[in-house]
Amino acid sequence: MAHHPEIIREAREQYREAVRVFNEKEEAKKKSLLEQSPRLQETAAELDRLSLRMAHAALMGLPTEIPKIRQQAEEIHQKQGDILEEMGEIRDALRPHYMCPLCEDSGSTGKGNCSCLMSVYTERMLKRYQMYLGNAELGNLQMDLFSTAFGANGVSPRILIDYAADICRRYAEEFCEGQAGGLFIYGACGVGKSFLAAGTVRRIIERGYYVHCISATELFSIYERSRFGRCEASEKAMLDACFEADLLFLDDLGSEVASAHNAPFLARLLNERINRQKGTILVAQCMDADELARRYSAQIRSRVKGSFTEMMILGNDLRNTAK
Template sequence: MTRAEIYKKVLREYEKEKDNSDRLFKKRIDEIYSLIPDIKKIDDEIVKINIAFSRAALSKLNKKESIERLHIKNRELVRKKNELLEQCGINEDFLYDVYKCKKCRDSGYVNGKECSCLKKRLIEAAYDMSNIKDVLEYENFESFDISFYSDKKDPVLGKSPRERIESIFLKALNFVKDFDIKFTNLFLYGKSGLGKTFLCNCIAKDLLDEGKSVLYLSASQLFKMLEKDNFGDSKDDFGEVLNLIFDADLLIIDDLGTEFQTVFTASEFFNIINLRFIKKKPVVISTNLSPEDIIDKYSDRVVSRFYGNYDFLEFLGEDIRILKLTKGQDMNSI
C-alpha cells in the first residue's frame, strides 16, 4: 500500500465516522429543539445569515459593510443561543461531544487544512503497516546511547568505536532529514550486537512520525514471503505487504545473510533492489556479513547495485547486548 492508498483508506474511515457522528448530532439537535423551540428559530436565522454571507461575498456594492453587519448579527444570535442553552443547563459540549474530534467535527479538515487528528491517524496507519510498531516506543534516536561504544582508538583504523558510531549516527540523522530531497541507501554492517537494528528502528520511527510509509522486514521474513509468492498462495495474506516491498517510502531489510535462498527468491531479491533503485525509493540494509561475504553470497548484479549505490557504514566495538547486561539493562532493548 502506498502513502496515497493509506490516505484514501483513512479518509474512507473518516467519512463513515462523520456520517455516524452527524446523525447523532442531528438527533441531539432535535431533542434540543423540542425542549427549547426558540433555539430552532435562532438556528433558522443563522442559516439565513450564512446564505446572506455568500451573497454579500459575491456582490460588489458595499461588500465590506454588509459582511461586517452580518458578522455582528451572527455573533448576537450565537450569544442569544448560548444564553438560552445555559438557562436550560445545557452546555455547548453536550451538542458537540458526539464528535470524536471537536476541532474538525470528524471531517479531518479545518479550514481546508489537515486536522491534527487526521495527521495522527495517518501516522498510526503507517505504523501499523511498518511491522515494528511496538519496538519503536523504546528504540529511537532519543534512546540511542553512544556511551556503550568504547572511546579507545583501534590501532589499525586510528578511530575509536565511539567516534565511528558518532559519524554513523549523524549519517542516519541526515538520511532522515534529507529523505525527501536526497536519494540515499544505507548498508549497515559489522558484528552482531553493535546496534545496527537499533539504528534501523531509529530511522523508521522518525520517518513514520513524518507520515512516511516504512516497511521493516528481517531478511528471513522477506525471503519466506517471496517463496510463498512463488507458490501463488500469498495473495490473501501477503498481497498488501508484497506491494509495500516495492512501494513503501522506505524498505528496511534487517539481518541480511540469515535468509534461505532459492534461485527464484534470489532473482526476486534482485528485482526488489533494482526496481526500488529505478524508482528512487531508498533501502536500508543491516547485516553481520562483511563486504567480502556479500560478494561471495550474492549474485554479481546484486553486488553491483550495492556497491554503486549504497553508503557502507561499518559498526565497530564490542557486543552491546553483553555490555548492557553487565550494566543491568534489559537485553531486548538493543
C-alpha cells in the same frame, strides 16, 4: 505523498468512527441544553426559520436579502450566547464544533490529507511495525555503551556509532519522495545496527511517509511461495509494498536460507527501487559490500556501493551489556 494502502484505509475508518462518536456527544449535549431552557429552544427555532429563508433567497436569486438574514441570525446567536452564559456554558455551545477546526473533520485540506488524519495514520504505521521498531529512537541511543578504545583499524566503536548516528539523523530529517539509494548498515550481531536503522525508520514514519519493514527471511520466503502461486493475498500485498513504499527497511540481510533465486530477486528489487527513486535501508550481519558480491552477486555490490551510504558498526554484543 503515497501511503500504505491498507493502513491509510484503516486510518480513515478509525477517523470516521472517532468523528461519529464526537458528533454523537455534541448532539447529546446540545439536546440537554435545549431541554433545560425554553428560551434556548425559541432561539434554535428562530435560527431554523432563518436557515430556510436563506435557502429560499439563494434559490430565488434574491442576493439583497441574504445579508439581512445573516444579520438577523447573528443577533439571535448573540441572544443565544447571553442565555448560555447565564447557564454557565460557553457562548457558542450550540454552534457547530469540530474535532479538527482545520479540516472541519473531513480529514483533508486543499493541500491533501489533514494532520489530524495523518496522526492516526502514523499511529497505526508505528503499531503495525512495532516488532521491527521496538522502542528505538535516534535520540535515545546510549553512546556510553560503545567503547572509546581504538581498534586495529585505527577507530573506536564510539567514533563509528557517532558517525553512523549523525548520518541516520540527517537521512531521517531530509528524507523525501524521489530519493534513490539509502543506507547500508552492517556489523556483528547485537552491536546496534537494527536499533540505529529502526530509529531512522521511526522518524521517517512520523514524518508521514509510506514505509514498509520486512526481514530478509520473510521477504525471500514470501517470494519463493509467490514463484509457485502459493502466497496469500496478504503476502502478495507485502511483496508489492517492497517495491511501492517510499522507504523499504530490509532487516537481517544474510540470515535467510540460501537459494539460487534470492540474488536475482534482490537485484531486481534494488534496481527497481533505485530506478524509481525510492529509499532503502539495508541491515546485514557480518557482511560488507564485498561479501554481498560473494553471497549474492557483483551487480548487487555495485548497486549498493553506487547508491547507498555504507556504515560499519563495531563493538561488543550490547544485548549482553544490557544484562
